[in-house]
Amino acid sequence: MANTKVQKVNSQTQKANSPKNIQRSKPKSNGMGIAIFVVVLIVMLASLMACFMFNVGGIRARFAQWITPESVKQQQAASDEDESRIFEIQQAQIDEKKQELDKKESELAAKESELLAKEQDLNAQTEKLASDKYTFESKKQDVESIAKIYQNMEPDAAARILEQYQNKNEAADIVKQFSEQKAAEILSQMNASLASELLRIIKGDNM
Numbered sequence: 607m608a609n610t611k612v613q614k615v616n617s618q619t620q621k622a623n624s625p626k627n628i629q630r631s632k633p634k635s636n637g638m639g640i641a642i643f644v645v646v647l648i649v650m651l652a653s654l655m656a657c658f659m660f661n662v663g664g665i666r667a668r669f670a671q672w673i674t675p676e677s678v679k680q681q682q683a684a685s686d687e688d689e690s691r692i693f694e695i696q697q698a699q700i701d702e703k704k705q706e707l708d709k710k711e712s713e714l715a716a717k718e719s720e721l722l723a724k725e726q727d728l729n730a731q732t733e734k735l736a737s738d739k740y741t742f743e744s745k746k747q748d749v750e751s752i753a754k755i756y757q758n759m760e761p762d763a764a765a766r767i768l769e770q771y772q773n774k775n776e777a778a779d780i781v782k783q784f785s786e787q788k789a790a791e792i793l794s795q796m797n798a799s800l801a802s803e804l805l806r807i808i809k810g811d812n813m
Contacts, residue, residue, distance in 0.1 A: 749776070749779045749780055749783060750783055752780055753780050753783030753784060754783075756768070756780060756784070756792070757783075757784060757785075757788060761788070761791035761792045761794070761795050762795040764792045764795075765792045765793070765795035765796045766795075768780065768781070768792065768796065768804075769796055769797060769800055774800075774803055774804065774807060775807060777804060778804045778807035778808050781793070781804055781808060782808055793805070
């Protein structure tokens, strides 16, 4: 009885360890490995796509550089160099234009200052002329008033007063206001040299 049971157990063990049973169990372990590999591959691809999407570590530029042919890289480098040269030329032109504008601005500022100085000088001259005119008119009125006083004086008395004038031009201006007869009478009472000087001044003003 016991031997019969042992034989049955051995028979079952031999069946389990038979090549057919081993071959049947292998596909299960191989399928599991493939599934794990696929899952790992999917995770890696997802991680790579996420890195590419968010440009982690500049991966896009590196990838583009990696897949770009050498000839294209050389063309791109040449294009970048050309763009750099064009930029430098344009910048130089801009700088030159700026210098020209600055120079013209300086010239305009200098001309403006010059015109302003001339305008100020002209205003000063105008004010001086107005002041001189006022002084002349005022002096003329004074001379006319004094001449009227001397006109009514005796010739010898008027002559004595005119001889005291330090400014001979003022004395000549007063004499010019007299009538010819009155002027002759007063001048005849003066010192001959003074009368001659006054006549010279009067004739010079009338020339």
